Structures are given as C-alpha cells and as structure tokens.
Amino acid sequence: MAPRRSLRRLAATVAVTVAVTVAAAGSLAACGGTGDRAAPPPASASPGAPSASGQPANQDPARFAPQVVKYAGQAKTDAQLLMAILYNESYKPHDPALERAWQRMKPDSAFGIANMHKAAFGDTKQGRDFANRSWDELPDDPDLAVEAAAWFLHDLATGLPRKPSGPYTRDELLALGYNAGAGNMSAFARGAKPGPQAQSYLDRLRANWAKAGEAVKR
Numbered sequence: 001m002a003p004r005r006s007l008r009r010l011a012a013t014v015a016v017t018v019a020v021t022v023a024a025a026g027s028l029a030a031c032g033g034t035g036d037r038a039a040p041p042p043a044s045a046s047p048g049a050p051s052a053s054g055q056p057a058n059q060d061p062a063r064f065a066p067q068v069v070k071y072a073g074q075a076k077t078d079a080q081l082l083m084a085i086l087y088n089e090s091y092k093p094h095d096p097a098l099e100r101a102w103q104r105m106k107p108d109s110a111f112g113i114a115n116m117h118k119a120a121f122g123d124t125k126q127g128r129d130f131a132n133r134s135w136d137e138l139p140d141d142p143d144l145a146v147e148a149a150a151w152f153l154h155d156l157a158t159g160l161p162r163k164p165s166g167p168y169t170r171d172e173l174l175a176l177g178y179n180a181g182a183g184n185m186s187a188f189a190r191g192a193k194p195g196p197q198a199q200s201y202l203d204r205l206r207a208n209w210a211k212a213g214e215a216v217k218r
Helices: 002-024 061-075 079-088 096-105 118-124 135-140 142-157 170-180 182-189 196-217
Strands: none
Touching: 061 079, 061 142, 061 196, 079 142, 079 170, 079 196, 096 135, 118 135, 118 142, 135 142, 142 170, 170 182, 170 196
16 A cells, blocks of 8 residues: 555656646746746646636635735835736746645745745845744745735835836836846846846736736725
C-alpha cells in the first residue's frame, strides 16, 4: 500500500506541474511581484458562474473591492489602480495549496492574489501594522495581500518625479513599477520605452481600467 500511495502522490504532482507550467507560460511580473510576479498554478476549485466582468464569480477580483477601497485609502493610493492591478494579476486563479506547490518547484515565485514576491513584501511591511506578518501567509489571507499591495504602490509613488517626461500617467507608471520594479519605473518616467513584457502589462491595465473603476464604486 505504501508504494501505491507514493505513486498516486507522484502522479498528482506531475499533473499539477504540467497544469502549472501551461498556465504560467505566458506571464511574468516583478513587484512586489513584478518581474515574474508570479506564476502560480491554476486553482483546483471548479469555476463558478460568470460575474459582470466575465470572469467566474469565485475568481473575479471585484469580490475584494471592500478591501481595495479600505487599504487604498489607508495607503493614500488610487483604489482604481489597485483594483486594476488585481485584475492584471488574475490571469490565473489563486489556490493556496497549489501556490505553495508551485513555490516548492520555483522558490522565487510570488504569493497571494496580488502576486507579491518575498523580498518586496519584506521591504513593504517595515513599520507597517502588518510588520509581524509573514510572506507565506499571503496565499491564505487576501486582506493581507491587498494591504501589502496598497502600501507597495504607496512606496513606489515616493520614487516618481514630480513631472515625468514620458508619455505615461502617474497610475500607469506605478503599475509599470509594480510589474517591472522601481528602477524600471523611473526609467519609463524619463521616457524609456517598456519592453514587450512591461508593455503587455500596461496594455492589460488599460483594458482593465474601466471595470476596475466600476468595481470600487459599487
């Protein structure tokens, strides 16, 4: 029986690995998940009925609108921006067990609904009311994930020039910083052109912008 159980566990691991690899192949992000920002695996839960945004109701980031409004207000960042980033980061469902399985295969992966990397979370939590929380709690605690993302955006904003010379809005620059890191954000603010990955992230942000606004106004 023991060998049979081991074979079943191995088969399950292989199945998860294949599913995760396929799901992750198209997206990288850096911030606080950004660079890779993430490529956890698809969730094991079956999808629910579609929401107004077209996503299954149990995967639609709009369900976190109350947390987004709350923590964006505390961090003095734009709630619509924060919600749009959650939409950007919802290219795959989030399931705590599968996120951890993916992380065991890829230790530099990101955690939580906002896809935050460990180093970014560690920097962001300093001096905050979640300073005693751990990065590996993010998959199980969407509130913590939203709060950390809000403060990460707050911290990024301190690095923006007062008058960026590039063609991007402040919110677009912050989203690019969330995806590609503060250094790249500063370069984009000075007029540098985003690479394909960052441009794709920006395109998705623009596509998600209107529904993000509707979500935080409900």
